[in-house]
Amino acid sequence: MAGQVETGPLLWRLFAAYAAALGAGSLFLFLNNQLIHGIPPTVQLRFHVPFVLISDAVMAAVLLGMTWARLRIALRESRSVSPGIRAGAFRRLARFPAELFAGMTLLSALFILLFHLAEFRRDNDLTPGGGWGTLIGTILSELSLALMIAVLLYSVARRLLRPFLERTALTETAFAAGRVSLPKQLSAAFSVCYLIAFAASYRYVVAAGSSGSFNPSGLLLLMSAYTLFAGGIFVLFALGIRGELRRLIEALDRLSQAPGDAVQKPIRLASLDEIGRLAESFNVVQRRVVGTYEEVARQLMLAREVQQRLLPGRIPELAHVEFAASCEQCQEVGGDFYEAVRLDERRSAVMIGDVSGKGMSAALLMSAVMTGVRLELPDIRCAGELLTRLNGHVWRAAQGTRYVTMGVALLEAEDGEVRLEYASAGHLSPYLVRGGTAVELPCSSLPLGIDPDRTYGSISCRMRPGESLVLYTDGAVENPDCGGEMPGFERWEEHMARLRTDLPASAQLSLLLEKLCAENQALRDDRTVVLVRCLRPLAAEGGKHAGIA
Numbered sequence: 001m002a003g004q005v006e007t008g009p010l011l012w013r014l015f016a017a018y019a020a021a022l023g024a025g026s027l028f029l030f031l032n033n034q035l036i037h038g039i040p041p042t043v044q045l046r047f048h049v050p051f052v053l054i055s056d057a058v059m060a061a062v063l064l065g066m067t068w069a070r071l072r073i074a075l076r077e078s079r080s081v082s083p084g085i086r087a088g089a090f091r092r093l094a095r096f097p098a099e100l101f102a103g104m105t106l107l108s109a110l111f112i113l114l115f116h117l118a119e120f121r122r123d124n125d126l127t128p129g130g131g132w133g134t135l136i137g138t139i140l141s142e143l144s145l146a147l148m149i150a151v152l153l154y155s156v157a158r159r160l161l162r163p164f165l166e167r168t169a170l171t172e173t174a175f176a177a178g179r180v181s182l183p184k185q186l187s188a189a190f191s192v193c194y195l196i197a198f199a200a201s202y203r204y205v206v207a208a209g210s211s212g213s214f215n216p217s218g219l220l221l222l223m224s225a226y227t228l229f230a231g232g233i234f235v236l237f238a239l240g241i242r243g244e245l246r247r248l249i250e251a252l253d254r255l256s257q258a259p260g261d262a263v264q265k266p267i268r269l270a271s272l273d274e275i276g277r278l279a280e281s282f283n284v285v286q287r288r289v290v291g292t293y294e295e296v297a298r299q300l301m302l303a304r305e306v307q308q309r310l311l312p313g314r315i316p317e318l319a320h321v322e323f324a325a326s327c328e329q330c331q332e333v334g335g336d337f338y339e340a341v342r343l344d345e346r347r348s349a350v351m352i353g354d355v356s357g358k359g360m361s362a363a364l365l366m367s368a369v370m371t372g373v374r375l376e377l378p379d380i381r382c383a384g385e386l387l388t389r390l391n392g393h394v395w396r397a398a399q400g401t402r403y404v405t406m407g408v409a410l411l412e413a414e415d416g417e418v419r420l421e422y423a424s425a426g427h428l429s430p431y432l433v434r435g436g437t438a439v440e441l442p443c444s445s446l447p448l449g450i451d452p453d454r455t456y457g458s459i460s461c462r463m464r465p466g467e468s469l470v471l472y473t474d475g476a477v478e479n480p481d482c483g484g485e486m487p488g489f490e491r492w493e494e495h496m497a498r499l500r501t502d503l504p505a506s507a508q509l510s511l512l513l514e515k516l517c518a519e520n521q522a523l524r525d526d527r528t529v530v531l532v533r534c535l536r537p538l539a540a541e542g543g544k545h546a547g548i549a
Helices: 002-035 041-077 081-124 132-167 182-211 216-257 276-311 359-379 383-398 490-498 505-515
Strands: 323-326 335-343 347-355 406-416 419-425 431-434 437-440 459-463 468-472 528-532
Touching: 041 323, 041 490, 081 132, 132 216, 132 459, 182 276, 216 276, 276 359, 323 335, 323 505, 335 359, 335 437, 347 359, 347 468, 347 528, 359 383, 383 406, 383 528, 406 468, 431 490, 437 490, 468 505, 490 505, 505 528
Parallel strands: none
Antiparallel strands: 323 528, 335 347, 347 406, 406 419, 419 459, 431 437, 431 468, 468 528
16 A cells, blocks of 8 residues: 555656656657748648647556556565565666666657658658658657657656665665666767757758758757757756765765764665665775774773773872872873872872873883883882883883883872972973962973983972872863863963862862863863872871871
8 A cells, every 4th residue: 555655646756757758859849840841830730739749648658557567566565674575676666767768769769650651641752842861860850859858757767766766775786687887878868969959950951951041040049949958858867867976975975084983874775877886885885894993992992991900990098198090081092191009108109101192002002111110110219210110111112113201209208298209201290289389390301212221310309298299191281171272381280279288189189170171071182180199197197097998
């Protein structure tokens, strides 16, 4: 029942196209008879017009019957749940425009023959008003006009059937059977339109030359009418092809620009020619792209899990200080890292680093550095010594192709305060937050991995209870804030200076991140912030160390 409901409107639209195309062809026949053959309208009304109108009606009825017979079952089967049945319906629907073209051409040839036989029976002369050359020229001209009408119907049928072809939801099919050549279609359409546009003008010039009654205005009228009609049909055909090609181009653009998790649906096939094969090839490429993306995504997720395990799994309890950190990567994996280790009852080590570049290569080098840290840290005596040893690890791993900036802070409880020793390998200078100000601790040298013979020194200062040390990577000052602007160092210092030193380290870090719009914000660069707050000495805490769970 659904197939019958859909067949009705489609048949009416096709019938309207048949009637309009045949009517236009009839008008050009009458124009030929008037301008080329000099047949007056009164004579045409007695014989030519009735014959042509009856022929048009019969041809429209025959084409409509052929359409109903060919499409009725195909439209019903296009909704089948069986892919094989839908593929068969697709092939029948896709071949119908070519079948319509052939049917229109054969019917036109038949009625052209009948017309001239009727003319012979009426006049008892097969070549009235001329010889065999004139008759053959007339028949060829009428056939070329019929071919042009067939091209028009082909274009209209192709356009009207496209939604039904796409409804079959085929994304691939066997093109070996029923293959259609698009270049041949274009060449045939252009040749036919060119032939009809200029053949009529040529015949008019020949006829006018024979009779000695050449009329330039008549020639101009004839050329203009045929050129506009033929050109319009070819443009309609070409626009239909361009529309299908544009759909493929847009799909390719979306595929190249969309993220892998937003890949579009496959293109549904709408023809058996090169455009259909191109759509099928696109679907194959897209499936491979999706499969590759999914595999890469799985690998990146595994790499992310490994990288996250290298970072401190929980907030460590350090000696006489409390610690809080945030590490956000702009991609699945990145190059930022931090570490916090309690060395003994009085000493702790806090580190932060940034590997040059982003993505998997940066994450691999970051993993190598973290491994080197855990290997060398138990044996070092000062912060600079750790960086010197790590510099050798990075050089051997990257051979000068990448580098790592890193800051190391050694913290030791001493006389109710905390002695801070800090060394830097090209990393941004940390800040000591005390008394409502953020004091920069300038200390820098070459990044790790540039000079294998480089040695690193350190600076020292004291932290009193309530003071905080802030270490960070460049993402803290280079990622846009809530207003879409980069904070820069000046605003970053202002944010740190406003920290409430009576709050725990985790609360202070949360306030800093709120200023940076850390939550649900797309980052352009990895961002890591580490905050270390000096606690009161053990005696003041009743013999208990206050850490963060």
